[in-house]
Amino acid sequence: MTSDRTSRLTDRRTFIAGTVGTASLLAGCSGISGSSRSGTTDDPVVETGTASTRTPEGGAPSIDDLPDLEGDLTVYLGRGEGGAYSDLVSYLEDTRYEDFSVTLKRGPSSGLANTILTEAANGESPADVFWSIDAASLALVARNGLAATLPADLTGIVAGKFRDSKRRWVGLTGRARAIPYNTDRLTADDIPASVFDIPGKKRFQDALGWAPSYGSFQAFVTAMRHLEGDSRTRQWLNGVQETGVKSYPGEFGVTYDVAQGTVSAGFANHYYALRLKQANPDAPVDLAFTHGGPGALINVAGALVLRSSDRFDLATNFVRHFLTREVQRYLVEHVYSYPLASGVAPPDGGDIELPSIAELDPPDIDLAALGNVKETIRLLRDTGVL
Template identity: 25%
Template sequence: MKIQTVSGLIGIFIGFILPSVNASDAIIVYSARMAHLIKPLFDAYTQKTGVAVKFISAKEEELLDRLVIEGENTPADLLLTVDVGNLWLATEKDVLRPIDSALLDKNIPPHLRDPEKRWVGLSVRARPIMYNTETIKPENLKDYADLADPKWHGKLCLRTAKKVYNQSLVAMFIARYGEAQTRNLLTGWVNNLALPVLASDTQVIESIANRQCEIGIANTYYLGRLQHDNPQLPVAIHWHDGVHINISGAGVTKYAKHPELATQLLEWLSSEEAQDQFAELNFEYPANPQVKLSHIVEKWGKFNAETLHVSEAGRLQAQATRLMEEVGYH
């Protein structure tokens, strides 16, 4: 874990001991996003406004625990994290405050914002089916439920259920289909695995490319990174109606020392200028619908996303985790 400013490395901290930070000097961001993805944005914001931004990078759960333990003494003004489940949990732990911003309401669609205005999505990640282009005909693919069919026995790769991305995916299945149907779907997935569950989406895609399996599920930006390095990678996306989407997002902390400045930074992060930079850096879909896609993402084509509000993924995540454990999806 490390704390950085827009000008470079500031210091190192251990556990929940904060480094020496003068919160009056800058906006303080607790960030679960990788430093190389957000530092260019904060650099640009400082250059544009003169407002300094310092950020602490750590795992999502560590940052949330810090906010809870620090309470009123937290130096953090903004929480930036991945997966709506983590944003939902932050609201459950009461560490975010409502944000009243007409600009955020204008830039970010309602289904990507907290109904009570405590967080907003800043990027969208789709989690579709992917397949080996040399062994699978796309017309033979249908949807997530079809991956439970015995015809795919020994051909499916999945990331571990311990990752929040899959917990949110299954939570949305429960919201859409109910627990009984979701249980049947997951049981079929487990029966069809070609390999033990994998640690990362990158491993899923690479296993598909290497024919260790032939189909899988992964976030699109992982494919974008791999295609950037190897345009001939024999893996493609299968779009179907109701593709699962999730978000990275942010909220102003409940005890922010600079709530107005934090809101202004959040508004800028939702702007076309910032969203365009982020789309190019990480191959994600901009949350602001006015922003163009990166060249690689644009080539994947359009898709119809799940229409349920993304917050359902957080609300049902505990139930999803329990169900995955019960069917042997670890």
């Protein structure tokens, strides 16, 4: 009789094995060619959607080029990305490396960061790796001197604006701010090039949605404060409220109601519209992207290794696995995040035209600054947004 564990293991092999050349991906996902442990290929090809491009020299490594993972790790993992991260961890320990095991502690990234600080104050944290869905939580741990310095050849896989300048943490995937809009009500030309031009426009009167209590929205407002100042940010928040805006607990709700026509447009991360379109290709929703300012912010999920860990080599090798082109492709195709390792194509948005990171022209901001949310929350309360 097949056990539940065996069934889960079979499922994990199915959905990820294509990244290492042992099987095909789950039906409906694009194939990913690469070598297995029993064979190699001298000229790997990255396949994403209908595009096929050779990985450039100096790009993301292949998972087959990394040392095996052997030993035990304790990983604090921020909740998010629909379980894809924990599924990848399970794949590594259950399927690929028989002598590797992970103890996972799940929770909100900000809560786990504070847990690490508390544990360190009382001795040391049992965590080896902190894997957060936002840069702010990583920065908080790093600022308190608890993060080890990562190898330069690891952090160097990722562009400088998506990693810590002192190599204490590195981004793994990115999410872009976007404006989902209902295509039955608006066109791309109706969406201004700057978020500052949205308040006061008649087409958005009583037709906008946002999620002000959601972490990604608060990071966006924090970026606005750092880039434009508190006065202009306050003016923008008041202007959007005067235009008329419906509040939601999360940004999937914003995007869903855009597609339903409850609101005409909103503020959300890019991937919610892509997930919605995957489930319902006929949904009347598209994405518009602003450029250069806070509306073009790209935040990251990333990881650090704790200084107190006595498994530094294993921990850094573990982090390195998530910057391989196979795993980056998996996250692109299943989570719709932007890959941060070079040489991996961005998500295939189908009918939604998704620009590259370079085309988005994200603002020049230290992502560590997004950890200062106390002043942002105070401003949101002062303006009546919260």
